[in-house]
Amino acid sequence: MLPALPVSLRLLRLLRFPCYLVSRRPALSVPSRSLERVQELHDAPLAPLTTFRLGGPATRLVTATTDAEVIAAVREADDTGTPLLLIGGGSNLVIGDKGFDGTALHIATRGFRLDGTTLELAAGEIWTDAVARTVEAGLAGVECLAGIPGSAGATPIQNVGAYGQEVSATVTEVIAYDRRSRETVALSNADCAFSYRHSRFKAEPDRYVVLRVRFGLEDAGGLSAPLRYAETARALGVEVGDRVPLTAARETVLKLRAGKGMVLDPEDHDTWSAGSFFTNPILTDEEFAAFRSRVAERLGDAVEPPAFPAGEGRVKTSAAWLIDRAGFTKGYGTGPARISGKHTLALTNRGEATTEDLLALAREVVAGVREAFGVTLVNEPVTVGVSL
Numbered sequence: 001m002l003p004a005l006p007v008s009l010r011l012l013r014l015l016r017f018p019c020y021l022v023s024r025r026p027a028l029s030v031p032s033r034s035l036e037r038v039q040e041l042h043d044a045p046l047a048p049l050t051t052f053r054l055g056g057p058a059t060r061l062v063t064a065t066t067d068a069e070v071i072a073a074v075r076e077a078d079d080t081g082t083p084l085l086l087i088g089g090g091s092n093l094v095i096g097d098k099g100f101d102g103t104a105l106h107i108a109t110r111g112f113r114l115d116g117t118t119l120e121l122a123a124g125e126i127w128t129d130a131v132a133r134t135v136e137a138g139l140a141g142v143e144c145l146a147g148i149p150g151s152a153g154a155t156p157i158q159n160v161g162a163y164g165q166e167v168s169a170t171v172t173e174v175i176a177y178d179r180r181s182r183e184t185v186a187l188s189n190a191d192c193a194f195s196y197r198h199s200r201f202k203a204e205p206d207r208y209v210v211l212r213v214r215f216g217l218e219d220a221g222g223l224s225a226p227l228r229y230a231e232t233a234r235a236l237g238v239e240v241g242d243r244v245p246l247t248a249a250r251e252t253v254l255k256l257r258a259g260k261g262m263v264l265d266p267e268d269h270d271t272w273s274a275g276s277f278f279t280n281p282i283l284t285d286e287e288f289a290a291f292r293s294r295v296a297e298r299l300g301d302a303v304e305p306p307a308f309p310a311g312e313g314r315v316k317t318s319a320a321w322l323i324d325r326a327g328f329t330k331g332y333g334t335g336p337a338r339i340s341g342k343h344t345l346a347l348t349n350r351g352e353a354t355t356e357d358l359l360a361l362a363r364e365v366v367a368g369v370r371e372a373f374g375v376t377l378v379n380e381p382v383t384v385g386v387s388l
């Protein structure tokens with residue numbers, strides 16, 4: 001029941017603390033002790049749970065704050081054949097305007113435990129805060145992943161990476177609930193099958209619910225891991241491969257990210273995004289040769305497209321470069337969804353967009369890049385109830 005408050009104050013509290021809408025009745029068809037305490041909403045808007053601020057309502061939204069609540073909610077959905085959507089920080093999700101017909105489970109568990117150089121994070125921990133705490137503790141390994149929005153539990157899903165670091169380099173173990181065996185399992189780094197913006201969790205999207213992630217960090221006497229990214233090294237006035245004080249590494253990355261609209265700021269629509277909307281294409285040597293001749297035809301022989309080694313017979317090129325050179329420059333668009341004014345790779349909601357507006361822009365970019373260069377861009381965020 002809502003407390004008796006003046007309407008305006010009550011509305012304010014509803015907006016700030018959606019838990020006031022919560023039904024605490026044990027209305028679940030498979031009653032469970034741990035589910036009696038969870039927060040539950042019906043016909044609940046999902047847009048406020050995403051960084052795009054887009055998407056329709058979920059039939060039911062459950063917020064779980066302990067591992068037991070997470071597992072109970074997942075089991076209940078599986079037992080009743082109810083579709084389940086896991087939501088952490090909502091920073092890599094594109095939810096359709098029609099919403100989600102099923103149970104959306106918001107994972108809001110908390111837990112930060114440091115034992116020597118071993119870090120264990122509960123899935124719902126806020127990633128960027130956890131990074132700040134590891135830096136304060138003088139440990140290296142994730143300092144260049146500062147500023148990435150979202151939850152710790154989602155970091156292994158797409159092997160989060162930026163500025164020369166990826167979580168695959170430090171994750172030692174992922175504790176997950178396996179919906180197939182209905183057990184909690186421990187996956188080693190090798191079990192996670194990490195690759196560029198990919199993992200076993202992404203390959204088997206309806207199987208694992210990450211509960212905890214363990215990292216092996218390094219005590220380098222207050223210094224960072226060797227810098228792997230030229231832009232960061234340049235900004236710090238050192239060479240790639242050098243180490244710098246941890247705080248300097250973290251702060252430099254945060255500054256570089258903010259300049260590109262890659263640190264969340266509710267006042268800045270350039271950050272109402274999912275970060276990079278497209279992954280960098282990985283091409284076979286033959287595909288890259290064909291792409292290079294398209295570039296020469298269109299932009300002249302002197303123009304060399306970006307190329308980075310990506311394993312035997314494979315080359316990675318830059319999605320941002322492709323988008324820009326196909327004519328979609330920063331700020332592109334006239335509607336409520338536009339390319340960020342700070343980075344060509346981020347598609348953004350200017351405040352009044354719908355998911356369909358966003359998808360229309362994404363499709364225009366994909367078609368334009370394909371026509372210009374014969375390369376098909378692939379979206380990085382997970383789509384729910386819609387596709388490109």
Ligand SMILES: Cc1cc2nc3c(=O)[nH]c(=O)nc-3n(C[C@H](O)[C@H](O)[C@H](O)COP(=O)(O)OP(=O)(O)OC[C@H]3O[C@@H](n4cnc5c(N)ncnc54)[C@H](O)[C@@H]3O)c2cc1C
Nearest residue numbers: 086088089090091092150151153154160161162210274275
């Ligand atoms: C401004 C901005 C900048 C960004 N910069 C980067 C960047 O530099 N590098 C990068 O890699 N990403 C970046 N991202 C993308 C995003 O922040 C990351 O992918 C992040 O890890 C997503 O976490 P989340 O908790 O928000 O996941 P959500 O968006 O809530 O979910 C993403 C996917 O993971 C699943 N999921 C969530 N939690 C769990 C769980 N506990 N168990 C199983 N599945 C789960 C969801 O079902 C969904 O499929 C950026 C996003 C924004 C908005």
